[in-house]
Amino acid sequence: MALGGKKDKGSKKGKGKGGKKTSYRNVGSIWENEIETKDGDTKTILNFKVDNPDPDDKYHSGTLVWVDAETGKSFKVKSMNIFEAEKGPKELLNKLSINLENEYHVEELEAEEEE
Secondary structure (H helix, E strand, C coil), rough: CHHHHHHCCCCCCCCCCCCCCCCCCCCCCEEEEEEECCCCCEEEEEEEEEECCCCCCCCCCCCCEEEECCCCEEECCEEEEEECCCCCCCCCCCCEECCCCCCCCEEEECCCCCC
């Protein structure tokens, strides 16, 4: 049910002529995951997984791209870790992190050649 007790009728995107289109996109989902810390301990964290990052997937609806300022390279983001924010204002709850050397997090995109 939607907020306010009304039934959520869902998106009418692509439901025939005149169907209501929305500007919202489903970007991904959040999963619980275990990682090994630098100390060798196991820690439970959250992981954000991008929905259908493969353009050949019939459900693909877009690509999330990270343009890295330090390396100048571009990466297609497939997933990222969500860590509890240890520093910052009280309203800051979590930080998102990608590992540019982790094939489950990113895929390096080919640089476009200038003409």
